[in-house]
Amino acid sequence: MHFTQLLQDRFHEALKPLTDAPESFASMIRPTTDPKHGDYQANLAMPLSKKLGKPPRDVAAAVVEAVKLDDVCETPEIAGPGFINLKVKDSFLAEQIRGLLGDARCGVGKTDSTQPIVIDFSSPNVAKPMHVGHIRSTVIGDSLARTLKFLGYHTITDNHLGDWGTQFGIIIYGYKHFGDPEVVAKDPVPELSKLYRRVNGLIEYRKAVAWVPDIEQAIETARADAADLESQTPDPADAKAAKKLKKSIASANRRVESLQSELESLRSKIAGVEADPTSAADAAAHPDIDKAVLQETAKLHQGDAENLELWKKFLPFCKDEINRVYDRLDVQFDHTLGESFYHSMLGGVVEQLESKGLASTSDGAVCVFLDGFDAPMIVRKQDGAFLYATTDLATLRYRLDEFNPAEILYVVDSRQSEHFDKIFAVAGEFGLAEVKLVHVNFGTVLGEDGKPMKTRSGSLIGLESLLDDAVDRARTVVCDPQRLENFDPPMEVAEQEMVAETVGIGAIKFADLGHHRTSDYRFNLDKMVALEGNTSTYVQYSYARTQAILQRAEKAESDVIAMIDTHGLSFSHVAERTLALSLLRFEEALLAVHKDYAPNALVDYLLDTARVYSRFNDSCHVLKAESEAIQATRLALVALTGRVLQLGLRLLGVGVVPRM
Numbered sequence: 001m002h003f004t005q006l007l008q009d010r011f012h013e014a015l016k017p018l019t020d021a022p023e024s025f026a027s028m029i030r031p032t033t034d035p036k037h038g039d040y041q042a043n044l045a046m047p048l049s050k051k052l053g054k055p056p057r058d059v060a061a062a063v064v065e066a067v068k069l070d071d072v073c074e075t076p077e078i079a080g081p082g083f084i085n086l087k088v089k090d091s092f093l094a095e096q097i098r099g100l101l102g103d104a105r106c107g108v109g110k111t112d113s114t115q116p117i118v119i120d121f122s123s124p125n126v127a128k129p130m131h132v133g134h135i136r137s138t139v140i141g142d143s144l145a146r147t148l149k150f151l152g153y154h155t156i157t158d159n160h161l162g163d164w165g166t167q168f169g170i171i172i173y174g175y176k177h178f179g180d181p182e183v184v185a186k187d188p189v190p191e192l193s194k195l196y197r198r199v200n201g202l203i204e205y206r207k208a209v210a211w212v213p214d215i216e217q218a219i220e221t222a223r224a225d226a227a228d229l230e231s232q233t234p235d236p237a238d239a240k241a242a243k244k245l246k247k248s249i250a251s252a253n254r255r256v257e258s259l260q261s262e263l264e265s266l267r268s269k270i271a272g273v274e275a276d277p278t279s280a281a282d283a284a285a286h287p288d289i290d291k292a293v294l295q296e297t298a299k300l301h302q303g304d305a306e307n308l309e310l311w312k313k314f315l316p317f318c319k320d321e322i323n324r325v326y327d328r329l330d331v332q333f334d335h336t337l338g339e340s341f342y343h344s345m346l347g348g349v350v351e352q353l354e355s356k357g358l359a360s361t362s363d364g365a366v367c368v369f370l371d372g373f374d375a376p377m378i379v380r381k382q383d384g385a386f387l388y389a390t391t392d393l394a395t396l397r398y399r400l401d402e403f404n405p406a407e408i409l410y411v412v413d414s415r416q417s418e419h420f421d422k423i424f425a426v427a428g429e430f431g432l433a434e435v436k437l438v439h440v441n442f443g444t445v446l447g448e449d450g451k452p453m454k455t456r457s458g459s460l461i462g463l464e465s466l467l468d469d470a471v472d473r474a475r476t477v478v479c480d481p482q483r484l485e486n487f488d489p490p491m492e493v494a495e496q497e498m499v500a501e502t503v504g505i506g507a508i509k510f511a512d513l514g515h516h517r518t519s520d521y522r523f524n525l526d527k528m529v530a531l532e533g534n535t536s537t538y539v540q541y542s543y544a545r546t547q548a549i550l551q552r553a554e555k556a557e558s559d560v561i562a563m564i565d566t567h568g569l570s571f572s573h574v575a576e577r578t579l580a581l582s583l584l585r586f587e588e589a590l591l592a593v594h595k596d597y598a599p600n601a602l603v604d605y606l607l608d609t610a611r612v613y614s615r616f617n618d619s620c621h622v623l624k625a626e627s628e629a630i631q632a633t634r635l636a637l638v639a640l641t642g643r644v645l646q647l648g649l650r651l652l653g654v655g656v657v658p659r660m
C-alpha cells in the first residue's frame with residue numbers, strides 16, 4: 001500500500017474547492033521524522049494561504065474541516081504557523097499489518113501495464129578484463145530490472161556487449177605477433193588478457209609519446225597567459241576588477257599545474273615502458289601499432305576470413321571471463337545481443353537515413369546534422385567504417401521491431417550523455433519516437449584521493465580482484481574469532497565463507513546503489529563492510545537478528561498468524577507503531593525507485609527500517625514480552641521486518657544469511 005498516496009488523494013479531494021492547483025498542494029505531505037509531530041505532516045497551509053490571502057492557521061482549519069480521514073487518522077492537529085499533523089489510527093495500522101502477514105509481496109501491488117521495458121545494462125567491451133568502472137551499470141541495471149519486474153512490469157534485460165570493436169583488433173594483433181597458439185589453447189582467458197594488456201600498453205605508450213610535445217606546448221602557452229595576467233596592474237580604485245584579476249591569475253596557474261601533472265603522468269608511463277627491456281624492445285619493433293590495430297579491426301569488419309576465424313575462436317573465452325563475474329554477482333540477462341549481432345544491419349540504417357534525407361555526406365563521411373548540437377552524428381566514416389552510434393540506431397530499430405517496448409532504459413555512464421542525446425534526437429526523426437527512451441546515467445567511482453579509481457601503476461582496478469578484496473575485508477569483520485565464539489552450534493568454515501561472500505559482494509553493491517546514481521562516490525571498502533553505518537552489513541545483520549528471535553521463539557510466520565488470530569494485533573509501545581509505519585512504506589520506496597530510476601530510494605528505506613527495528617529491539621522485549629498478546633504483535637513485526645529486509649535486499653541484488 002502507498003499510504004502517502006492515500007493521504008494525498010484525500011487532501012486532493014478536499015483542496016479542490018479551495019484552489020485550482022489541488023495536486024501541487026496535496027503533494028506537500030511527508031512522513032515526519034519526529035513522532036511528536038504525528039506520523040505525517042502536511043505543510044500546505046502556508047503556501048496556500050499566500051495564494052488565498054488568508055491567515056495560514058485559518059486555511060489549515062478549513063482544509064482539516066474538509067478532508068475526510070476519519071477511517072485512517074485521528075483528528076488532525078494544527079500546529080505552529082499552520083502545520084497539519086496526522087496520526088494514523090492504531091486500528092487502521094494494525095489492520096494493515098495484519099494484511100501483510102502471509103503476503104509474499106509484503107503489501108506491494110502489481111501494475112497492469114503489459115508493454116515491455118527493455119533495460120540495456122552492464123554492456124562491457126569484452127576482450128579486456130572487467131574493471132571497477134563496470135560495477136555501476138551492472139549493479140544499477142540489475143537492481144532496476146529486479147525492482148521493475150517485482151512491480152509487475154514485463155522487463156527485458158539486454159547486455160549490449162562491446163564484442164566487435166577495437167579491442168578485438170588488439171587481441172588479434174597481439175595473437176598474431178606475440179601469441180603462442182598452444183598457450184592460448186591451454187589457458188585462454190589469462191593469456192588473451194595478457195595479450196590485450198601488452199598491445200594496449202604499447203598503444204598507450206605511442207599515444208603518450210605523441211602527446212608530450214602538445215602538452216609541453218600547452219604548458220608554455222598557459223604559463224605565458226599566467227605571466228601576462230600577473231604583469232597587469234589593476235586600477236586601485238576598482239576593487240572588483242582587482243578581485244577578478246586575482247581570480248584569473250589563480251585559474252591560469254591552476255591550469256599550468258594540471259597540465260604539468262598530466263605531463264608527469266605521461267612521462268612516467270613512457271619511462272615505465274622504456275625501463276622494461278621487453279616492452280622497450282616491443283615498442284621499438286612495433287612503431288605503428290596503433291594504426292595496425294585499427295587495420296586488424298577493419299579487416300574483421302570487412303569479413304577477412306582469418307580475423308573472423310580468430311574472433312569466433314576468442315569470443316567464447318571472453319564471454320566466459322565476464323560470465324564468471326556475473327555468476328559471482330548473481331546477475332542474469334534475458335539477452336546478450338552484442339554489437340556484432342547488428343553488424344549486417346548497419347548498411348541498411350545508413351541507407352535509410354540517407355533516403356529519408358536525414359543524413360548527408362560531408363568530407364566523405366555520412367553525417368546526420370542535428371539541431372542544437374555542435375557536431376553532427378557520424379554514421380559512416382570516410383573509410384567505410386560504421387560507428388558506435390550507427391550500431392545504437394540499428395539496435396534501437398531491432399528492439400522496437402522485436403520487443404515493441406513502452407520504454408528503453410540505457411544504464412550507461414554520464415559521460416555518454418551527448419551520445420544518447422543525439423541518438424534520441426535522431427530516433428525522433430527516424431520515426432522511432434513512440435517509445436520512451438531514457439539514459440539512466442551515472443557518475444564515476446573515485447578512489448580515496450577523489451580521482452577516478454586506478455591501481456598504483458595507473459591501470460584500472462580489475463573487478464574480480466576488487467570482489468576478492470571485499471570478501472576478505474568482510475571475513476575479517478564478520479568472522480572475527482571473538483564474534484564467532486557466540487555461535488551455537490559453531491560456525492563451520494564453509495558457513496563462514498558463505499557469510500563472507502554474501503557480506504562482501506553485498507557491501508560493494510549496496511554502497512554503489514546507496515549513492516544517487518548521478519553523483520560520483522569514493523570507494524572505501526572498510527566503510528562499505530562495517531557492521532555499523534549505512535551499510536548492507538548492517539541491514540543483513542538486522543535481518544539475521546529477526547531470524548534469531550523467530551528461531552528462539554520457535555515460531556514460523558504461520559504460527560504467528562495463528563497467535564494473532566487468537567489475540568488480535570494491537571500496539572503497546574511507540575516503537576512498535578514506528579516500525580509498523582515503516583513496514584507499510586515498502587511499496588512507496590519501490591515506486592520511488594521506478595520514478596527516478598534510482599535504487600538509492602530503496603537503500604535509504606532499508607537502512608531506515610533497520611534503524612527503526614534496532615530501536616524496537618532495544619525497547620521491546622519479544623521473547624520475554626509482558627503477555628502472549630503483546631508477544632503476538634511483536635513477533636508479527638519481527639517476522640515482517642525480516643521479510644521486508646530480505647525482499648528489499650533481494651531487489652538490490654544483495655543476499656542475506658540466516659545468522660552472522
Ligand code: ARG
Pocket residue numbers: 120123124125160161162392395410412
Ligand atoms: N559498450 C559500451 C561501453 O563500454 C556501453 C554500451 C551501452 N549501451 C548502448 N546501447 N550504447 O562504453
